[in-house]
Amino acid sequence: MKKIFFILLVTGVLSLLLPSLIAQTKPVKIYLSVDMEGIWGVVHGNQVSADSPEYAAGRRWMVEDVNAVINGLLEAGVQEIVVNDSHGSMRNIPAHELNPKVTLISGSPKPLSMMEGIDESFSGVIFVGYHARAGSYASILDHTISGAAVYAIKINGQEMPELGINAAIAGYYRVPVIMLTGDAETCRQAKSILGEKLVTVTVKEGVGRYAARMLPRELVLKKLIEGARDAVKKISEFKPFLPSPPYDFELQLHNSNQAELGALIPLVKRIEPRTLKFQTKDYLEGFKLLRVLIALAAAS
Numbered sequence: 455m456k457k458i459f460f461i462l463l464v465t466g467v468l469s470l471l472l473p474s475l476i477a478q479t480k481p482v483k484i485y486l487s488v489d490m491e492g493i494w495g496v497v498h499g500n501q502v503s504a505d506s507p508e509y510a511a512g513r514r515w516m517v518e519d520v521n522a523v524i525n526g527l528l529e530a531g532v533q534e535i536v537v538n539d540s541h542g543s544m545r546n547i548p549a550h551e552l553n554p555k556v557t558l559i560s561g562s563p564k565p566l567s568m569m570e571g572i573d574e575s576f577s578g579v580i581f582v583g584y585h586a587r588a589g590s591y592a593s594i595l596d597h598t599i600s601g602a603a604v605y606a607i608k609i610n611g612q613e614m615p616e617l618g619i620n621a622a623i624a625g626y627y628r629v630p631v632i633m634l635t636g637d638a639e640t641c642r643q644a645k646s647i648l649g650e651k652l653v654t655v656t657v658k659e660g661v662g663r664y665a666a667r668m669l670p671r672e673l674v675l676k677k678l679i680e681g682a683r684d685a686v687k688k689i690s691e692f693k694p695f696l697p698s699p700p701y702d703f704e705l706q707l708h709n710s711n712q713a714e715l716g717a718l719i720p721l722v723k724r725i726e727p728r729t730l731k732f733q734t735k736d737y738l739e740g741f742k743l744l745r746v747l748i749a750l751a752a753a754s
């Protein structure tokens with residue numbers, strides 16, 4: 455009788471411990487979405503636009519920031535890293551200058567845009583070089599997806615920067631965002647949406663939309679390595695971000711003509727001269743429709 459009790463006890467303890475043991479041995483795979491406005495050194499559109507002579511410097515700073523984050527991830531034992539170039543043409547990271555151990559997704563357009571390549575196989579997401587939403591104080595090149603078309607985007611009534619819109623795509627696949635890098639205001643917005651546990655690395659402090667105080671380069675590179683290492687160490691503490699369905703998407707445009715074509719699409723309501731609204735049950739469907747509406751607005 456005692457023996458049976460002992461066997462039951464052992465199997466009970468094992469069944470409790472086994473899932474966490476399996477989770478710990480699961481290979482850690484990290485996804486990086488890399489924008490450019492929040493990269494160290496960047497303060498002006500010329501530094502992030504291919505037609506300017508200043509762009510070469512912006513690209514160099516971008517790949518240096520990304521490689522520092524990758525070094526931290528590799529030090530923490532991450533087995534697989536996928537980097538998605540997520541700015542403008544999405545051909546900014548010089549492929550030969552990126553750490554040769556990682557996979558690079560380059561070019562545009564891509565169905566999931568800044569989140570192309572994400573799926574449930576990843577353990578965490580890191581946003582590198584991200585920027586604040588349109589209409590932010592002292593934040594470098596603040597905008598939301600399209601500076602020319604978008605005044606604001608609201609999801610379920612909450613105004614969202616790109617980091618929130620993209621974090622919900624990761625959340626759709628049950629993957630948490632574990633770290634973000636950018637200017638001070640972007641880091642503040644990230645924590646207010648994704649929670650105080652998020653690891654943020656401030657690389658510069660905005661003075662205005664086109665001016666910033668850079669933290670010393672040596673210190674920033676060190677903080678990027680340490681931040682990535684720390685985020686992986688406490689990866690089990692992060693929760694995926696996903697607002698609850700149904701999803702109310704509201705797109706406020708700069709001018710009334712930018713809402714005219716989008717309003718022709720079934721499901722889409724023009725609730726104000728320059729504001730479009732729609733509801734979906736599936737977040738990805740909503741995100742894709744949002745992209746179409748922004749593309750139509752930008753082309754108007």
Ligand SMILES: [Zn+2]
Nearest residue numbers: 489490491541
């Ligand atoms: Zn960008």
